[in-house]
Amino acid sequence: MKRFGLIFLALLVSAMPSATKAEENYTFDLSEIEKKPYHFSGYIEAKPVLYGLNSNSAFYQLRFFDxxxxxxxxxxNGRVRLEGSYEKSIFRVFARLNTDLQYNDYAHGSEQTTFYEAHASAKPMPAVTIDVGKKTLKWGKGYAWNPVAFADRPKDPDDPEQAMEGYIVATADLIRSFDGPLTIVSFSPVLFPVYDHINSNFGQNNKLNTAGRLYFLFYDTDIDVMFMTGGSRPDRYGFDFSRNITTNLEIHGEYAWIQNTQKTVLDATGAAKAVEGQAHTFLIGLRYLTSFDLTAITEFYHNSAGFDRDDMQNFYSLVSRSFDAYQTTGDQTGLERAAQLADSGYARPNAMRNYLYIRLSQKEPFDILYFTPALTCMINTDDSSANVMPEFLYTGVTNLELRFRAGVMIGGQNTEFGEKQNDYRIELRAGYYF
Amino acid sequence: MKKTIYLVFALIIMLPFSAFAVDGTKLLQEIDRNLSPESYESYRKLINIEPDGRKKEFTLFTVKKGLDKVASVFLAPASEKGRSTLRLGDNMWLHIPNVGKPIRITSLQSVVGGVFNNADILQLDYAAEYDVLAVKEEGGEYLLLLKAKSKSVAYDQLKIRADKAKRLPAKIECLTETGMLIKTLYFKNVKDFGGGIVRPAVIETDSPLYKGYKSVMIMVQIKKRMLKDEVFSLTFMPNLESLR
Structure with a gap:
């Protein structure tokens, strides 16, 4: 019946002396608004990258020791992302499959195919949604970091808008609206199982974790309060907020408190020791739009459980000594131990304590529509090293996105960005949506 | 001093609007209701046209409730599909499916590029955001001068030229506090959408800030629809398309 209605409307529109067509030559394909029970779409990406390597750096010596x-x-690099959904009555199933391809002449080729999301939903009423399956929850208000995203994988601060892989959860959204300064309240409880074949890389196995987020829109301010407990990871609690101060200025922040975090630190001789303690992690950020369409995002991030300068220097020294030992004796034992330590935390993005993120993007300068140049700086304020990334984005062709980007590491010996494996990187990303 | 200059400037602008022949507020409310029911669903297409004639098109499904709740979801092109925007009074958010969480946006930004900004796309009733300073009758038209009720409104002043008989806008000039023209909206092709809704199907806009560029909004369908308040929430944004 609905289909006949649309056909009738299409005939009506084409038959009528509609000025949208006759006078202005604006056309509208009504199939665009016809709702189908299924949906299929995709994204394909090619990304050649050139790394300029720093053979004196710790992470170069760790990776390219031979x-x-x-x-x-x-x-x-290549990426193919396919997604589809099917909807019937109050039920919907959705899946997003991601394949990453990579080739370089050192590690040769690799291919990884993963379901980023695959879940079933039921929406018995607008105020209630229930989801079961693999899903990203994306808690937090920060752009580069989300310390309160307890039930998500950490995002890449160098490319925070990338799609991410979720975890297998059972969750619900319960929404209630009110009149007055408290406009919206919603609660999202989460069951987060960690067993042998379910979310097994999240933390300690054989635990059914619980998490939850309570959201308020109160006096025009977004406020979330969240928690996660259950034993796979130390219990954690947090909150975030976001508010528009003026029409062109937004402020946001996050705070997380984690009980009993553990990390492995080294002394000057390379001896390892486990350190336990509470962690306080927060970020505070601003987003500002100038009258000439320059968007500035700035965030300060602090993680009390991060490594300090001495910890990192001891790690870099261990790598250097192990590399020298390999060069002289061929013994890889030290490098293997350093690689394990790297995986345990020293190699993770932003492993230290204090960072400043600044991103400036200028919309359509010189009246060039869909062209956005940007400059991003990630500054480690503990050791004053930085990663500076200029980029040019063009979206003028429908469904095609072209991004040219460079990254330059600034920092001396024993600094975070000075010890990365590369001095610079240049990449071109061409992505097509279909 | 600055305030005095603005006041004098506003008075100079108001001089031609010498007398209130009609109740300006009531007239503005009538114009709002003729443009759309207070609560509705609609399908629109936005077209950005570059000086060389190249076009970029977006299709949106939009729902509105009451004075201050609007939400939209992009249906096309593929690169934008699933993106949704929500406005609750002065608060605006954008939800990008890949990024996941809704981020706050401002009324002066544009989620589609081109001349239309977020305030144009997530338009509330004019009477909800503006006070009528003056009304003037000119032939078959009313001329209304509006002033924003607060600093959070995208344009400080509007000059509306409305058809007297149909009580529909024909042209709206959007001005800054100092009277600088930001953009002009042209309402064209009045069409019967059914359900008693007779309104312009096409809104064209140009701007001295984007010389040679033009953006067009085509209303394809609009009909009354009453939705629950919970639909207009951050938590519901990823599910907006389910309302279709």
């Missing part, structure tokens, strides 16, 4: 004089590493 090829000590490499100057550059060209790499070809």
């Amino acid at each position: 090829d000590p004089n490499r100057q550059a590493l060209p790499e070809a």
Whole structure:
């Protein structure tokens, strides 16, 4: 019946002396608004990258210890993301499948295919949604970091808008609206199982964790309060907020308190010791739009459980000593131990304590529509090293996104960005949506 | 001093609007109701046209409730599909499916690029955001001068030229506090959408700030619809398309 209605409307529109067509030559394909029970779409991406390597850095020596004089590493990356859904009555199933391809002449080729999301939903009424399956929850208000995203994987601060893989959860959204300064309240409880084949890399196995988020829109301010408990990871509690101060200025922040975090630190001789303690992590950020369409995002991030300068220097020294030992004796034992430590935390993005993130993007300068140049700086304020990333984005062709981006590491010896494996990187990303 | 200059400027602008022949507020409310029911659902297409004639098109499904609640979801093109925007009074958010969480946006930004900004796309009733300073009758038209009720409104002043008989806008000039023209909206092609809704199907806009560029909004369908308040929430944003 609905279909006949649309056909009738299409005939009506085409038959009528509609000025949208006759006078202005504006056309509208009514199939665009016809709702189908299923949906299928995708994204395909090609991303060649050139890494300019720093053969004196710790992470170069850790990764390329058997090829000590490499100057550059060209790499070809590809991505295919397919998603589909089917809806019937109050039920819906959705899946997003991601395949990453990578080739360089050092590690050669790799391919990884993962369901980023795959879940079933029921929406018995607008105020209630229930989801079961693999899903990203995306808690938090920060742009580069989300300390309160307790039930998500950490996002890449160098590319925070990338799609991420979720976890298998059972969750619900319960929404209630009110008149007055408290406009909206919603509660999202989460069951988060961690067993042998379910979310097994999240933390301690054989635990059914629970988490929850309570959201308020109160006096025009978004406020979330969240928790996660259950034993797979130390219990954690947090809150976030976001508010528009003026029409062009937004402020946001997050705070998380984590009980009993553990990390492995090294002394000057390279001896490891486990350190336990509470962690306080927060960020405070601003988003500002100038009258000439420059958007500035700035965030300060603090993680009390991060490594300090001495911890990192001891790690870099361990890598250096192990690399020298390998060069002279061929013994890889020290490098293998350093690689384990790297995986346990020293190599994670922003492993230290204090960071400043600044992103400036200018919309359509010189009246060039859909062209957005941007400059992003990630500054480690503990050791004054930085990653500076200029980029140019063009979205003028429907469904095609072209991004040219460079990254330059600034920092001396024993600094975070000075010890990265590359001095610079240049990449071109061409993405097509269909 | 600055305030005095603005006041004098506003008075100079108001001089031609010498007398209130009609109740301006009531007239503005009538114009609002003729443009759309207070609560509705609609399908629109936005077209950005570049000086060389190249076009970029977006299709949106929009729902509105009461004076201050509007939400939209993009249906096309594929690169934008699933993106949704929500406005509750002065608060605006954008939800991008890949990014996941809704982020706050401002009325002066544009989620589609081109001349239309977020305030144009998530338009509330004019009477909800503006006071009528003056009304003037000119031939078959009313001329209304509006002033924003608060600093959070995208345009400080509007000059509306409305058809006297149909009580529908024909042209709206959007001005800054100093009277600088930001953009002009042209309402064209009045069409019967059914359910008693007779309104312009096309809104064109140009701006001295974007010389040579033009954006067009085509109303394809609009009908009355009453939704629950809970639909207009951050938590519901990822599910907006389910309302279709």
